[in-house]
Each structure stands twice: as structure tokens, then as C-alpha cells.
Amino acid sequence: MLGLIEKDLRLTIQRKQTVAIFVVMALVLGISGSGTFAVAYLTILAGIVATGTLSYDEFDNGLEFLMTLPIDRKTYIREKYLFTTAACTIGWCISLVLYVVCENFRGTNVNLLEQLPVLFIILPGMVVVSTIILPLQLKFGTEKGRIVLFAVVGCLSVAIVAVNHMFVSTTDALSFIYSMQGISVGTVIIVFLAICVLVGFISYFCSIRIMQKKEL
Amino acid sequence: MITVDNLVKEYGDFRLDVSLEIPDGTVTGLIGKNGAGKSTTIKAILGLIKPDKGSVTINGKEVSALTNSEKCIIGAAMSDSGFSMYLTAEDIIHILRKMYPLFDATFFRKKCSELRIPLEKQLKEFSTGMRAKLRVLIAISHKAEILIMDEPTAGLDVEARNETLDLLRQYISENDKCSILITSHISSDLEGLCDDIYMISDGKVVVHEDTDVILSKYALLKMDNKAYDGLDKSYVISTQKDRFGVTCLTNERQFYVENYPEIVIENGNIDDLILYYSQHNSAESA
Numbered sequence: 001m002l003g004l005i006e007k008d009l010r011l012t013i014q015r016k017q018t019v020a021i022f023v024v025m026a027l028v029l030g031i032s033g034s035g036t037f038a039v040a041y042l043t044i045l046a047g048i049v050a051t052g053t054l055s056y057d058e059f060d061n062g063l064e065f066l067m068t069l070p071i072d073r074k075t076y077i078r079e080k081y082l083f084t085t086a087a088c089t090i091g092w093c094i095s096l097v098l099y100v101v102c103e104n105f106r107g108t109n110v111n112l113l114e115q116l117p118v119l120f121i122i123l124p125g126m127v128v129v130s131t132i133i134l135p136l137q138l139k140f141g142t143e144k145g146r147i148v149l150f151a152v153v154g155c156l157s158v159a160i161v162a163v164n165h166m167f168v169s170t171t172d173a174l175s176f177i178y179s180m181q182g183i184s185v186g187t188v189i190i191v192f193l194a195i196c197v198l199v200g201f202i203s204y205f206c207s208i209r210i211m212q213k214k215e216l
Numbered sequence: 217m218i219t220v221d222n223l224v225k226e227y228g229d230f231r232l233d234v235s236l237e238i239p240d241g242t243v244t245g246l247i248g249k250n251g252a253g254k255s256t257t258i259k260a261i262l263g264l265i266k267p268d269k270g271s272v273t274i275n276g277k278e279v280s281a282l283t284n285s286e287k288c289i290i291g292a293a294m295s296d297s298g299f300s301m302y303l304t305a306e307d308i309i310h311i312l313r314k315m316y317p318l319f320d321a322t323f324f325r326k327k328c329s330e331l332r333i334p335l336e337k338q339l340k341e342f343s344t345g346m347r348a349k350l351r352v353l354i355a356i357s358h359k360a361e362i363l364i365m366d367e368p369t370a371g372l373d374v375e376a377r378n379e380t381l382d383l384l385r386q387y388i389s390e391n392d393k394c395s396i397l398i399t400s401h402i403s404s405d406l407e408g409l410c411d412d413i414y415m416i417s418d419g420k421v422v423v424h425e426d427t428d429v430i431l432s433k434y435a436l437l438k439m440d441n442k443a444y445d446g447l448d449k450s451y452v453i454s455t456q457k458d459r460f461g462v463t464c465l466t467n468e469r470q471f472y473v474e475n476y477p478e479i480v481i482e483n484g485n486i487d488d489l490i491l492y493y494s495q496h497n498s499a500e501s502a
Contacts, residue, residue, distance in 0.1 A: 002314040002315075003311050003312070003314035003315030005314075006310055006311045006314050007299075007300075007303070007307075007311045010303060010307040010310070010311070011300060011302060011303065014302045014303070014338075056300045056302060057300065059300065059301070060296070060297060060298075060300075060301060061294070061296055061297035062297055062298065062299065062300055063297075064259075064264055064294060064297045065292070065294050065297040065298050065299065067262070067263070067264055068262050068264070068290065068292035068294065068364075069287070069315055070284040070285065070287040070288045070315055070316065071284060071287075071315070072283075072284055072287075075284065215264070215265045215266070216259065216264040216265065
């Protein structure tokens, strides 16, 4: 596991220019006023950089060689999820610092404690989005995986719009929103976290299954 | 010790069905035409593919059941895969140090220097020879007891080939308990390294002989059609006719030396074995 983390860290360092560009873009976004968006943006980019190490592994039959090393398939997948979660967390922490710096730069007084719950739920959300990429990439490869990801996101968007449309047409949306106001922020965060953990575990077990069936 | 017992793997029309054994301290060569099943066999031994039937064991334990620490005794060099091209040899040292408890970084650096492998350049900037030498070096730098080498000298010039083979020879001489399985298209590489040779043709083992036996007992018999008609064909494995006469492959060179002094007898080698056995099999299947 440690060897794999070392490999992925070194591969990520090789992409330092890409990482630097992402940080600069997040800074620009932060200064221009989209502070919370910049936090989500940098966190998801960190996740994408981390999942990108899978493409590096798969390039030139690299995965085949990696599996000849003292690593089993389960450990490989576990490391990818761990590395992606760690990358998102680091990205989130950096983006939080940048957010505070940008807000101060713009002369806004930031009450971080007050905003922390909203900023916090970005992290598990972005980790889950990143980890959904992994089984798709493992199953379909880097190029096809991206197409499938776009297709999945497209289908989900259409489904959400369709459900929303049905919902608005059959019930009173305002009364639902009012009823939601009664729920505490803590409950919303817990429910959201539970959904993220559930989706994360489904993604993890799918990846394990795909990897164990994979012929290299 | 590696034991491949009735390993069966099917890909469409192709069926691999082989058994082989590589005892401790033995260097075994695996030869055959492209598509004969060498790489599939190697992949099954390394646990990269699942056999449809049969088993592959390393030191008595099923390959698929080997733990990560048990896999540390295996060193593999694959012909067309390795670490990411974006890493450097220095990166690889740090990675291997964390993967193998017995990884010898001093030996690795020393050999990199001797073999002119740059430590700070990305692998994508390496020449074919540098990459091949690095692949072998990675496999031998953690005191592996089992080495699996798939075409370690493919595409190399004479100098790089000799350096790669010297690296292996040195390892073999210093680790006499090590089992090595090596595939190569260059017969002289195998003749100089291997104790025994398995030849695979159309997914089946057609020959298993000690290298010394191949070199001493196998021969090419060259004669005209008239001499061929009178030839005892009991020990003829394969025959090829052309406008100059007839060439036969035999595994009983001495029999023909003693009984047919008038025909030309050339010592056999691994290339002849591949060429004539393949023709023999093609003719049989036709």
C-alpha cells in the first residue's frame, strides 16, 4: 500500500504545473466573488488529479506490471480510494485557506465557524463524485470511461429535471420547502453524509468486483 | 519451484493446455512462435489471468492465493509493460523500497551507474535498451527467488543485449536456488542461459528437453531425394522438401552420424526446433 501511495504521489508531483494552474484558477474564482464555488471547484479538481493516476497506471499496460508487484487487486483499489479521499481533503483544506484569504482581500469579514457546515458538506460530496469515476474508468478504460461518465451525469440530470417537473406538477413545492425549514442543518448534514458513505461504498465494492474480474 | 498443472485457458479459437515445472535453481526457457501461448502461460503464472482449468502453484501454493508478502519472492520483467513512463529511476527506487523489504537500493544505484541508466530522467526519455535493462534490474534488485522474464532482450542491440544477459547471468551465479522462467525469440540467449527448454506450439507443449540434449542430440539432416527415400525415418521429427533436396529434423543425431555417413548433418539449435516443429504441427493440423 505504501509503495502505491508513494507512486501516486510522485506521479501527481509530475503534474505540478496542472496543479498550480488549478490553484491559480481557484484564486481567481475566489477573488471574483465565487468563494464557496471555488472551494468545491478546487476539491473536485484535486479528486480528478488523484483519479487520474489510474490513467497513468493503465497506460502502456502498466497495470499488468503493477499486479506482478507485491500488491493484490483489493489493495490496489483500496489505495486508489484512500488516495482520492486524501487528495480531496487536502484540496478542500487548501481551498478553505484560499477562500478566507480571498474574502479578506475583498474586505469581507468571514465567519468561518458559521459557514463551516455548508463548506464541510462540499468535501464528502466531491469525494463521492471523484470515486464514481474510478469504477467507470476501471470498467471502460480512460477514454470510454469519460464518455460513460458524461452519459451517467447526463442521464442523472435528465432524471432530476423529470422528477422535479413531476414533483412540482403534483404537489405544492412551497409547502415542501417550508417543511424542510423545520429540519436542522445537523440532520441535513448527517443525511447527506450517510448518502455519500453509501454511494462511496457501492462505488468501492463495484471497483473491487471489476478489478477482480479484470484479465490483464 | 513453479508448477503449472494442466493449465487450460481459452480465447475464442485458441486453446492453451500446458503443464510445466521449474524446480529450484533451474533456468527454464519457454520458446515458440508468436501466438503460440508463451505470454498467456507467463500471465497465468503471474496471476494476471485466471485459468479456465488446472492450477499454477509457486512453492506449493496456488498463485491466486499468494499474499502480498509471499509475492515479494517473485521478480518479473514483462516485455511490453512496466512503471509509468512519467516516473524516473529515482522515483522507482523510493517506490520499490516501500514495496519490498529486501530491496537493495545501493545495488540498484550501482547497477544504474554501471549500465548508464540515468536516475533523474523520466522513463519516456529512455532508449529501448535503457528501459529493458531497467526492467530486468527492477526484477532482480529485491533478492527474488523466482524470476519471470518475458522477452527481456527483445528489440535490443548487441551491446544492450549482452549487458542485460550479463545482469541475469550474474544474478544466477549469485543466487543458485533461484528458479527462472525466460522467454525469448533469440535462441542464442536461451542456449547460453537455460538448463532446459519447453517449446509451445498452438497452445501445447511439444518439446521439453535439457538444453544440452537439444544442442547435442538434435540435428538437421540434409540430403537429396534419393538418399531421403532410403533413409530410416524412425527418428525424423519433421521434413521439409525444396528444390535443392530434403532437410529433416531429428532428435537422434548420433544414429544418423553412425548409419548415414553420406548425408550432411548439421548440429541442431533452438531456432531449428521452432521452425521445423512449427512446420510439422502445421502439416499435421492441415
